[in-house]
Amino acid sequence: MNRKVNKKIIKAAKDTVFYLFLTTLIAGMLLPVYFIVSLSFLSTREAYRYPLPLVPALKTDFELTYGENGYILSVWDRTDKEYQTVLDTNEVEKMEVYIKARLGTKITQEEIRAEIARLENSGQESIFFTKPRSLLYNYDTFFKVTRDAVPALIRSIEIAALTILISLSIGGLAGYAFARYIFKGKDALRFSVLFVRMFPGVAIALPMVFILAKANLYDEPLGLSLIYSVGAIGLTIWITASIFMGIPKSLEEAAQVFGGSKLQAFMRVTLPLALPGLAASAMYTFLGAWNETVAAIILTQFKPTFSVVVYQTLLGAQGNVNLAAAGGIAMALPALIFTFFLRRYINQMWGGVTV
Amino acid sequence: MATLEIINVTKRFGRKVIAADNVSLEVHDKEFLVLLGPSGCGKTTTLRMVAGLEEVTDGNILIDGVDVTDLPPRKRNISMVFQNYAIWPHMTVYENISYALKLKRMEKSEIDRIVHEVADMTKIGELLERIPAQLSGGQQQRVAVARAIAVSPKVFLMDEPLSNLDAKLRVSMRTELKAIHDSAKATTVFVTHDQSEAMSIADRIVIMRHGKITQTGTPEEVYDKGANLFVADFIGTPPTNFFDVELQRNGKGLHLVNSYFDLRLLPENEARLKGYNKDQLTLGVRPENIILVKKSKSILDTTALVVEPQGSHQVIAFRLGEKIIKIVAPALPKMEMGETIHLDFQQESLRFFDPESTLAIGD
Ligand SMILES: Nc1ncnc2c1ncn2[C@@H]1O[C@H](COP(=O)(O)OP(=O)(O)O)[C@@H](O)[C@H]1O
Ligand SMILES: [Mg+2]
Secondary structure, rough: OOHHHHHHHHHHHHHHHHHHHHHHHHHHHHHHHHEEEEEOOOHHHOOOOOOOOOOOOOOEEEEEEOOOOEEEEEEEEEEOEEEEEEEOOOOOHHHHHHHHHOOOOOOOHHHHHOOOOOOHHHHHHHHHHEEEOOHHHHHHHHHHHHOOOHHHHHHHHHHHHHHHHHHHHHHHHHHHHHHHOOOOHHHHHEEEEEHHHHHOOHHHHHHHHHHHHHHOOOOOOHHHHHHHHHHHHHHHHHHHHHHHHHHOOOOOOOHHHOOOOOOHHHHHHHHHHHHHHHHHHHHHHHHHHHHHHHHHHHOOOOOOHHHHHHHHHHHHOOOHHHHHHHHHHHHHHHHHHHHHHHHHHHHHOOOOOOO | OOOOEEEEEEEEEOOOOOOOOEEEEOOOOOEEEEEEOOOOHHHHHHHHHHHHOOOOHHHHHHHOOOOOOOOHHHOEEEEEEOOOOOOOOOOHHHHHHHHHHHOOOOOHHHHHHHHHHHHHHOOOHHHHHHHHHOOHHHHHHHHHHHHHHHOOOOOOEEEEOOOOHHHHHHHHHHHHHHHHHHHOOOEEEEOOHHHHHHHOOOOEEEEEEEEEEEEEHHHHHHHHOOOOHHHHHOOOOOOOOEEEEEEEEEEEEEEEEEEEEEEOOOOOHHHHOOOOOOOOEEEEHHHHHHHEEOOOOOEEEEEEEEEOOOOOEEEEEEEOOOOEEEEEEEEOOOOOOOOOHHHHHOOOOOEEOOOOEEEEOOO
16 A cells, blocks of 8 residues: 555656656757747837847837927836836937837837827827837848848858759769779778768868859859768768668569569659668758858848848847847758648658568 | 579679579479578579579579570569568558569559469468568568569569568478478578478578589489588588598408497498598497497497487487487487487498598498
8 A cells, every 4th residue: 555655656756757847958959940930920119128029029118209399209128017208209200219129119100290289189198009010120120220231141042952952862862882892992982982071161161162162153142052062971871771671672673573674663662761861861961051151141242142141130239139030040940841841751660661 | 483503603792702602403393492501601693593693603504594694683583581681661562562563563553463462372462551660570470471472473582581480480480481482393502500490391401611513403302411520510400420440450340439339231231332442431320320228239328318209209318429419219218318328320321431532431
């Protein structure tokens, strides 16, 4: 009896510790993500408050009174829980710019004039009104302010796709050869392939400027994806070789015996079985190419990649962390979408198909 | 309706390995031929060359008289059951079986008919929608067989198809495979290293060793008339007992003598050895041909070292010098360990071998 109770208590304690650990782990991973996502939606004014508001506001509360220079505009401060004066002016235009840019709130000059008229007609000392936030203001601004943001985004996608194409077709074939054939110098080659990755990107990028310039590929997406492929192919060979090794040769041979050509056997049997692994490998390549900045800065001039653009905004936008956060999220989003689509295939590796 | 001819086929891997050495054999129409030999003797390589999965270094392979030596597997009209089954894990059983039929651009209804027919034949009709991961080893084996017979091949190749099954299933699948062969009537080459499997299933057995064929014959022939020491030793359990003896001619007749016994040969056996003029000989006697007799009739008296009752019979082992000799005796009377036994050889089943060439003499 006593023992049973003891066991229960021990189990409960173990569970508690386990879940505490798990929660901490997850929180540790998710908190920074949450922080930057939330930050990317805050208005510039709120982004510099301390402590930082935990959730972005959906609306802004204003108080309008008479002032020395015309009208005093105050906004509700969520941190200090009071209305704080932000402007004392006569100019409607100035108010509009401030409300839009600093407060990330939707308003038009007509609306401001209407509120002023309401104040004067009311005969009271002050009036209150509320306007909705434009939540995507930071993103909007990021793409407007940042030179070339949209073309850079397209270029980055193009580069990542090209890199996947190059490294998966060359690296995948090489991986297949590593897995299926015995040839001279196989082991030496296997290690030299990883050797390339030991050098930092810059070390490769600098001499590459000259080579690419000669090949007319400097400042071209293809040039950059070639550079990225050099690094990616090595890893791709390793990953794909181990995938192909895991697929018995006899499966392919059976496909040949039962009516397929060598190519058909590969396409219908080996490739579908390798797909989860190939998807994982493609994801590595994508993330590598997508996030790479150093070589991209060196090897581009008028056609920067998205990572370069975000980087420049980060440096330039000293007063605007929320803008940088929006850039960062904009950068992460395509990677997230890509991963999401590949997830289906990568999951296959654990469920469904077992070789 | 097909014959298979392998003509002087050699396969080398690199410089040193000769996996198949000038192999020639013919498989008759509808015949169930078993390629038998210890592991590493070149059975798989030979089979794979027939399938077209391995290039031949030298020689020719003919199916129905047509030279297929340089054709890819898909153009040879063969099918194969692989040792590890090699059924495709990402396809259902139905898709596995219908794969080849689809590539042949058969009508859907025709494919469906064939799939169900072979599935019934191999007793997997219930499993058609499953994927291989949901099947037991025995079931996967049946799928592999079903897939192979669905294409109605000219030649049906099987590489140790039963070796991954547990002992009991192996024996029952043996019988079933034989039955399937009898109804499908495909010319079959079946590879195994298990001599009892070969004996029970084959129309004819081809025994290979070191890449060469050492004997071809029906199960009875290779059992009763092993062409050399290797075959006599390899076929049958317990294996043939061998005795090194001296030929002695003394007045009345021919004797085989060593330090344990003196066997006087009957005239028939004496006649078999007429042309043999060396005085050393290796005598081979099957375990069931060494019989328990009364003391007065025995040529050899010894004590039983181990007695293994097997139900229908008993295996008695005794020591003769360095060697352990095993005999198979009727279950009764039951022998005990340490008991003195009196033995004689059945003369009609004696085998003689030249100890130098290891070849059989006097057949
Ligand atoms: N791909 C290969 N490369 C080199 N040697 C091989 C290859 N395949 C088989 N061998 C060699 O050929 C011989 C025969 O092999 P195999 O045909 O598989 O024998 P079995 O099927 O009778 O066990 C063995 O010595 C084996 O090591
Ligand atoms: Mg083999």
